[in-house]
Amino acid sequence: MLGVDLHTISRWENNEAWPLPQSVTKICEFLGDVPSEEVSKLSLGERIFKYRKARNLTLRQLAKQLDVTAMTVSCWEWNKNKPRKNQRKKLRQIMA
Numbered sequence: 001m002l003g004v005d006l007h008t009i010s011r012w013e014n015n016e017a018w019p020l021p022q023s024v025t026k027i028c029e030f031l032g033d034v035p036s037e038e039v040s041k042l043s044l045g046e047r048i049f050k051y052r053k054a055r056n057l058t059l060r061q062l063a064k065q066l067d068v069t070a071m072t073v074s075c076w077e078w079n080k081n082k083p084r085k086n087q088r089k090k091l092r093q094i095m096a
Contacts, residue, residue, distance in 0.1 A: 003023075043079050044076065045076050048062075051095050065094055067090070
């Protein structure tokens with residue numbers, strides 16, 4: 001999947017070597033993560049969507065954690081509206 005051998009991965013894990021940029025992209029895709037410098041470029045809706053997908057959550061499952069409807073989460077993900085202050089607080093806690 002990453003196109004490297006186990007020895008290379010072991011060296012990364014032990015901070016003996018660092019992955020090339022193309023490997024970092026593949027690692028992030030595999031883990032469902034986004035490098036922090038790229039996160040700042042994403043809208044709140046995009047960050048919510050990536051968080052949900054990375055954890056294999058449905059709209060309904062995330063909505064239940066936030067005490068809102070699935071439609072509300074969908075609207076946030078599509079940047080049609082933004083969460084209220086108390087909802088942003090819950091989002092920060094969940095996504096931390």
